[in-house]
Amino acid sequence: MKKLFLLIISLTLFFISACTSQQEDIADKPKETEPIPSQVPDNTPKGAVYRSVFNGKEKSSDKNTYQAFGIIIENTSAARPQSALGMADIVYENAVETYTITRFLAIFASEHPSKVGPVRSSRIPFVRMIQEWNLPYAYYGSASTGQGDAKSLVESLDIPIRFDGHRGINDEFYSRDKSRKAPHNAYFNAKEALVKIPELEYKKHFDFDENSNIDQEDVSTVSFKYSSGNQVKYEYDPGNKNYLRFINNEPMIDEYMDDRIRVTNIIALHAPHTTAERAQYVLVDFLGEGKAEYFVNGKYEEGTWKKASYEEQTEFYDSAGNPIVLLPGNTWIQVVHKNVEINKN
16 A cells, blocks of 8 residues: 555656746747738838939939920020020020021920910921930921921931921911900910820939039129020029029010020030022031030139030039039029120129
8 A cells, every 4th residue: 555655756846847847848948939021121212312314303203204305496586585484494595697686495394384385487496406305296397498407307216206287287276366466476285285195204304413623713694695576684582592684685585484584504505507409598516525614603614525426415513623513493494605705794
């Protein structure tokens, strides 16, 4: 009996010891952690600022597709005040005949006004800028004689779409303003033309930032005298950080905006000019390199421009050979020849 009692005690102690050992093993094992759900990495650089390639203003993404177009706008007393010219992101002014008459190539990407003009005929220097940007092109006819044959040139290029009011190419977006006399009264409805203006990707032509590297000297006023009847002047407005534009000493007005034309960045592009045919069509050599002058934020600097081919963009450099940095806003490029009088102070 005593032996049986001792056997029962022994077995009890054995089972207690075994259970304690199993609990200790369980306690020693690390708890299995729940799997962390996978996360999509955020590849957006912290503090990244995306800007329009046309005016440098901030936008929400790095997407560089725009419904942009270039349009020829007349610049004579009969055409003023122009409509929507002050809303363009980029404007080129270039002589078209005899060095005295100029027209504008206005590039619109951020705005699509319903009345742009007056629209006039195309010339070779403007076609070359359209070729550089690869833009849809709106104009009202083209010079078509000899060396000034802009019509054949534009037809030979792979332009995304053309709006030629003279030849009936997508001309449903043109209308005549009966309050003005022809040929100074043709206008383009860019708002309605959006149904045909393709959304395309465009490369950056300029660097933009809130601070420009144009800082060689202070210049608050600059004038360009193309002729006695076409005298351009810009006066810096420090309160708005842009320039008020004058034509023949009168404020230049935009009829569509019902306001004065203001310009943020001004570039003077010096290039060789020649004339051709009896009409003395102006031709400009945009290839190679030359002198450039910049007027930004009340500052002035002289630099250079370079262009390797008609398909490649024109590159602008400051006095130290660095790419220029413009302020966000519109840019006007004055294409000038050696006889254009330029005064600054």
